[in-house]
Amino acid sequence: MSLPIATPSSKRPAATNSCRVCAPLGSVLAFRGLRGCMPLIHGSQGCATYIRRYLISHFREPMDVASTSFDESATIFGGQSNLAAAIKNLVTQYRPEVIGVCTTCLAETIGEDTExxxxxxxTEDPSLPPIIHVATPSFKGCQYRGFHETVAAVLNTVAKGGKPMSHVNLLPGPVSPADLRHLREIVEAFNLPLLMLPDYSETLDGPSLATYAPIPEGGVSLAEVADAGRATATLQLGATLEPGPGAGLQRDFGVPLVKAGLPIGVRATDAVLDSLAALARGSASRSSDLDSVVPSWLSAERGRLVDAYVDGHKYVSGKRVAVVGDPDLAVAVAGFCAEIGLIPVLVASGALTHRMASSLEALGLAPGAFEVMEDADYDSIQRRVVELKPDLVLGPSKAYPMTRALGIPLVRIGFPVHDRIGAGRILHLGYRGTQRLFDEVANALLTHQQDSSEMGYAYQ
Ligand code: SF4
Structure with missing residues (x-):
């Protein structure tokens, strides 16, 4: 079914159908990966409500997030008393091990000295749990920035130096709980002790409980994060991060920083495993002798994935694709698309990094063969999609109205995925996540072909 599509004006005073969400949302997500942490949003109640609703609809988990609830008076005279009262209340009600304070546009616009x-x-009440503060006005960036700045703030506040330890810090970026669980499985298969920050693999995808837990079990503890400055190395995932939150550990404690793109696709996963293999050998240098260190189950998953590429290439090869998402996810998925013979014609994000195009070129995509849109909204993305005529879109569920209007399939990835269940269990990473993605892409194209054909399907 093809529905009429709106042709928006090229001169628009504001974003239409935003492709980004608030910076404090990214901050709350990162704070959810700290054990015993209660996020507190310093600003108006509406910001917190919006953020709770967005996160609940995606993760389908309870989401207690405190707010300092600015009213007119706090907006004019400052929210000091609101902040003090909120901290007192949430300590009484939740007994958190740590409080994560992030600010909204309102608090930052009035120049609140939150720190x-x-x-x-x-100082007045030394019995309070540790409080970590991060400034996250959305006029300076979206959830992507809020997430990474929060990880940096946690490391800057908590990490300490000292006698070197044997573990590796892993900064995975804003990936799904299923991705976090798989990353842990991969790193531990190399016999590398792991400190993953953040780790919301359980707090945002936990079991059903008989008794409600306002602060869910799971996450990395502050005591563990304190050891981040003593790690063997930091592996930071995200092709567009420059320098990224791991840079502070390198600067302050000399922890070597190893950067890699998100492991989506055979080449990108090989690169991450190569880095892990080098770290497992006690060296940050790359090695060509990868096979001797890679666990056999990972080699088997790689082999099955390559076999699937061979089986399915005729269904995907030469099809045009648009990718929408957080910068690092969009870049990695576009790289995977190119690897399987899809033609990425548009790679778009609501975030602004100025590094997506160069990151895509570093993956081997020919300059000029694709369009990049940063700081985009769905109105502008839709206009380019109408022109570029992709056969398929990979992106969040907010891309669905556009793909429905154009009559092309959407493979849901990233955040937010509000119109399906299981968003927290979408596995994007590793050979296993790539396998799932490849099957879904090939099957989406096959389904579309069958649905558009008079004959449908017949097997003689
Ligand atoms: S005021 Fe800022 S932080 Fe609050 S909902 Fe709007 S964009 Fe987000």
Whole structure:
């Protein structure tokens, strides 16, 4: 079914159908990966409600997020008393091990000295749990920035140096709980002790409980994060991150920083495993002797994936694709698409990094063969999609109205996925996640072909 599509004006005063969500949402997501952490949003109640609703609809988990609930008076005179009262209330009600304070546009617009206020509050009451503060006004960036700045703030506040330890820090970026679980499985298969920050693999995809847990079990503890400055190395995932939150550990404690793109596709996963193999040998240098270190189950998954590529290439080869998502996810997925013979014609994100195009070129995509849109909204993405005529879109569920209107399939990836269940269990990473993605892409194209054909399907 093909529905009429709106042709928006090229002169628009504001984003239409935004492709980005708030910076404090990314911050709350990262804080959810700290054990015993209660996120507290410093600003108006509406921001917190919106963020809760977005996260609940994606993860389908309870989402207690506190707010300092600015009213008119706090907006004019500052929210110091609101912040003090909120901290007191949530300590009484939730007994958190740590409080993560992120700010909204409102608090930052009035010039609130949140850091100074928190210093006063903690000086007055030393019995309070540790408080980590990060400034996350959405006018300076979206959830992608809020997430990474929060990881950097946690490391800057908590990590300490000292006698070197044998573990590896893994900074995975804003991936799904299923991705986090798989990354842990991969790193531990190399016999590398792991400190993963954040780790919301359980807090945002936990079991059903008889008794409600306002702060869910799971996450990395502050004591563990304190050891980040003593790690063998930091593996930071995300092709567009420059320098990224791991840079502070290198600067302050000399922890070597190893950067890699998200492991989606055979080549990208090989690269991450190569880095892990080098770390497992006690060296940060790359080695060509990868096979001797890679666990056999990973080699088997790689072999099955390559076999699937061979089986399915005739269904995907030469098809045009548009990718929408967080910068690092969009870049990695576009790289995977090129690897399997799809033609990425558009790679778009609501975030602004200025590094997506160069990251795609570094993956071997020919300059000029694809379009990149940063700081995009769905209105502008839709206009380019109408022109570029992809056969398929990979992106969040907010791309669905566009693909429905154009009559092309959508493979759901990233955040938010509000119109399907299981968003937290979408596995994007590793050979296993790539396998799932490849099957889904090939089957989406096959389904579309069958649905568009008069004959449908017949097997004689
Ligand atoms: S005011 Fe800022 S932080 Fe609050 S919902 Fe709007 S964009 Fe997000």
């Amino acid at each position: 100074g206020i928190l210093r006063e509050i903690t």
